[in-house]
Amino acid sequence: MSVITSIEDLRVLAERRVPRMFYQYADSGSWTESTYRANEADLAGIRLRQRVAVNLEHRSTRATMLGQDVAMPVAIAPTGLTGMQHADGEILAARAARDFGIPFTLSTMSICSIEDVAEGTNGHPFWFQVYVMRDRKFVERLIERARRANVSALVLTLDLPISGQRHKDIRNGLSAPPKLTLPNLLNIAAKPRWWWRMLQTRRRTLGNIVGHIEGMGDNALLSEWCARQFDPTLNWDDVRWIRRLWDGKLVLKGIQDAEDACIAAETGADALIVSNHGGRQLDGAPSSIVALPEIAEAVGHRLEVHMDGGIRSGQDVLKALALGAKGTYIGRSMLYGLGAMGEAGVTRALEIIQKELDLTMAFCGQTGLKAVDTRILYGAQYRAPAPALALAA
Template identity: 55%
Template sequence: MKGFDWGVRRPAASVEDLRAEARRRIPRALFDYVDRGSYGEQTLRANRRDLDRLLLRQRVLVDVSKRQLGTTLLGEPVALPMALAPVGLCGLMHRDGEILACRAAQAAGIPFTLSTLSIGSVEDVAAAVEKPFWFQLYMWRDRGVTRALIERAIAAKCSALVVTVDLQALAQRHADIRNGLTVPPRVTLRNALETALRPGWALGVLRGKRRTFGNLAGLVPEAGDGVNGLTRWSNGQFDPGLGWSDLEWIRGVWPGPLIVKGILDPDDAERAAGAGAAAIVVSNHGGRQLDGTCSSIAALPRVRDRVGDRVELLVDGGIRSGQDVMRGLANGARACMIGRAYVYGLAAGGQAGVARAIRMMGRELDVSMALCGRRRIADIGPDQLMVN
């Protein structure tokens, strides 16, 4: 792959290889920000454990010579049943990381979701790519900030708004505290050696257009101080009193498709469907919020049973392979949201690394469909699974 130098003897064969390379290429504080979860990380482990428990049912002597991996999301064709999830700080994982990830997703024919807490702003990304992308929104107490972000997403012609609803209180992530994570990264005696050992990463980030939260710069003055400033501001913004009326308020401002992310309970899924959501992401925030709750893949069938086909369902949490994508589809999702897997690729090799992650997972899905006797995405259902 032109312009893609792994700096290692062996090529990447899996997302786990990308993870190992990402660990080598970026400082520990940033790697742990992506890789770790909240508190005791029970939910983080549950996401992987419960996926591993779902066994795929092998079928033979079925004509699978012509397989189709395409489907639709929100009425738009996609080449694979996947979307890149919103992940903060991608512009610190690699120079202009959000732009590169969006380009890779669009080249692969799947949606990209820009986080509110991205380094590159929604305007930066829109100016650098050819097609619309999705924008993720936090429901701040400050309605002026919330409205301004929605209006900027409208102006940037974003094709869907992904509202994250499971952050009414910010869970503690022990690794971020221990590592002293700041944005932009602050050089201290503790991390100077790690930075010195990664000159390529450091020079790349320094040459990037931004090194702090692009969507909040100028909109939230405190965000210019990085994570510490944002924390001071957000302590008064994460509102335990937020309710379904707030989602209805957003629905009144945003004219396009609305995706509600962070649903685990069937009752909440019912309410989201009634509030005008076009899609729901069954998600526990990648194990980064409520620790000790159920995995996303375990919650998915109950949500599907409740809402049926009234809304499209996506699932995230621990998805690292094409086999995991197939498990998600068989358990009731229309598509899977990919977070850590693509960020490992971004940190390891920029746009080419993200493209590598998408391509590997797509090929794994294709082979798994063949070995399971499935020709189309629509053919994948609950009968495809066995529980270990």
């Protein structure tokens, strides 16, 4: 493909370059994938309100997330096994985010470790996502490692105490490193850029875990450990426990319900993320964009409300802001860029989204993001009050 103009172009290229097992790990949701599809479809269904004759000369997509100045209100979401989309994937994505001026969130289930990312970005602060595991001592050590690595926000994921089922992962026998069955070998052999780079790195397994737990190192044991370790007893007391352990910025990820959001607001967290885990957990849950407005209205005055799920363009970012999000995250839009072209691909994804955001905001009569609310949306359901927005005299 010669010219890349959209996230979809990056997706197509990633599908060509990344082994099927890992490409499909990214491009999949649980069971029927109805929530996965709804995340994108519901965003696409929202119409924007075009305005004209507004002075659009000086524009900016700058904003803040968690008090941090950002080039645009888009952070990179935590995604597991990112270093399997492309060798050293987490380090490359973190560098692209740093250079672009947006936050990068590292997953607990990453290939590159907390320390690898800190070293690979010269100590630039990043965000770290934590799962509450049964082994609480391991969680304490993980948080301590994050603190030492200059992590500036902790993102606690609440929607995976048990795992949704993804049919494609089961069929592909997903594992890191990949099991070298004949079909996997044949498929990997056809992706020379991927395996050539993968041979140059030593990072091919879960970097935050292997070597940090006694007796861990063997892959069979590792997958067993992960299956056993996700803690189905996870509850609000655990959230309060994490709040006590970590005195920096705390973000609660995976909230879909206004009642849960109200409880979250009592925990002392600084932000929550309206998220259905990219449609990978409860199939049948509403899309994030549909769940967002009620939650923003219920708790937006008490903590920052962020959103992820289905963001594939700057238009999507703007729609989320209009419906009450103070910030958004991209999972697959980043993964497709990474799988397609490594660090340059992540940078390209960010450039595409920022340009779309800038132009779309302008078409809606806005020169900045501060005044964006439901008035930029078209249609009676948004009860758009008469006049106007930003607005140059």
